[in-house]
Amino acid sequence: MKKMMIVGLTLVAGLSLAACSSEQSSQNELEKIKEKGTIVVATSPDYAPFEFQTLVDGKNKIVGADILLAKKFADELGVKLEVSPMNFDNVLNSVQSGKADIAIAGLSYSEDRAKVFDFTNVYNSADNVLLVKSDTVNDYAKNADLASKKLAVQKGTIQEVYANENLTDSSVISLTVLGEAINELKNGKVDAILLDAAVAEGYAAQNPDLAVSTMTFEEAQNDGKVVAMPKDSPELKEALDKIIKEVVDAGAYDSYLEEVSKYTVVE
Template sequence: MKKILGFLGLAALTLSLAACGNGDAAKKADANQLKSIQDAGVIKVATSADFAPFEFHTVSNGKDKIVGADVDLANEIAKDLGVKVEFMDMEFNAVLTALDQGKADVAISGISATKERKKSFDFSDNYFVPEQLVVVKKENVDKFKDLESLADKKIGAQKGSIQESVVTSQLPKAQLVALAKVPNLIVEVKQGSIDALVLESAVAKAYVAQNPDLAIASAPLKSSDDESYAIAMKKDSKELKAKINAVIKKLQDENKISEFVEKNSALAESQAKK
């Protein structure tokens, strides 16, 4: 019996040491993430390319391409690291999951660095402060001039986005309708299946430009620091985070990020007119 107990104790100790070893290896992998990206020569970016002007699809010379302000930002980061970019397009509510599972190195997709998300991920400094707007059918724009007029209405938001919490916190009497893709929500508004849709200002304006039967309502929504966009990384990505923050600061000092947003807003609008 003592031999059996001794063996079980040894086995438990071995498993415990192995677990510790795996934990140490994971920490080491995180510490060497920047080096791993540079050694691979590519940074894998998880995104959801249905969020013009930040990330969206366009066709150039017969080829589908992901473009946008976030794409320009990712390209600047890659240039600074001396690597190429590989964009991984998926539904927005899967973007952080892909990062958590190690399928992506970073997530850049108009992501708000909320307190809850910061428990699981590292975030860069904020690079864009969005304004939240309400998109409705043009024929109904005069009906929604204040938040009270949206009470008891069906309000859309992208699943997993900060706009979900905007609806639940600022329009508590409304019925939230959350879908994975913004274009699907746009269709719902146009068909009258939902009464309104909450979107970030540049995104809202881009979709309204593409759809003349839509308009931006004057019902005012408040913005907060929690809604500002930042780049998500795995926990303990200190070296990578420092590099990314340096690029963001440089671009902000040169007013480049605002230029990226304006340029891609114009691109999305011109694409809609074709």
């Protein structure tokens, strides 16, 4: 009788666990976020003004326009915000593995990425430019001017893909952290960096020895900044797109950029 009772209890427990597991697996990404009460955002805080580290009351703090957007998401969804910092080349992997719910890291849409992730609508436009030493700013006008030059890009970015495919006469150097690329440029170890215009302008503003070249990369321009989430997340995408529309229509993202301009970047 005791054995029968134990077997019966085991079966009941097993069925309960199976039911819970089934319920969890049937939840969509938006429901999962709301149930746990937290949205985990993967980011790479070395990309001012989008996301970067600064000192607030003597302590390191991650700030940026993207972080303010993430806070807007959390507030509108009624959950807490948890920012998970990491190197840029790990940001998307974190979403794919389920360690983060979404990624906000100055990300640009690409067809290859869209095969693996869902993306929101664009929340900020983006151009690619060349950051160089101030005394060489007039040396670059066309792709041929980068021949035999050492060109730095951040690993995992669309700039890295573009450089490897289109600037084959250059020596493309992929670096994990953008701050490292900036130091390499200032020390003369690389000749230029290909990156987002807003980021380049921010570094140029804080470093008189650096400047943004007038050279353009029309074929390298992208459709703008987007938020990444797990593939097949229509409910989460719809919710975030609604918030993004409100932000864009109100011009709030430009206000975010202006708000974070008061902070000094800490490498």
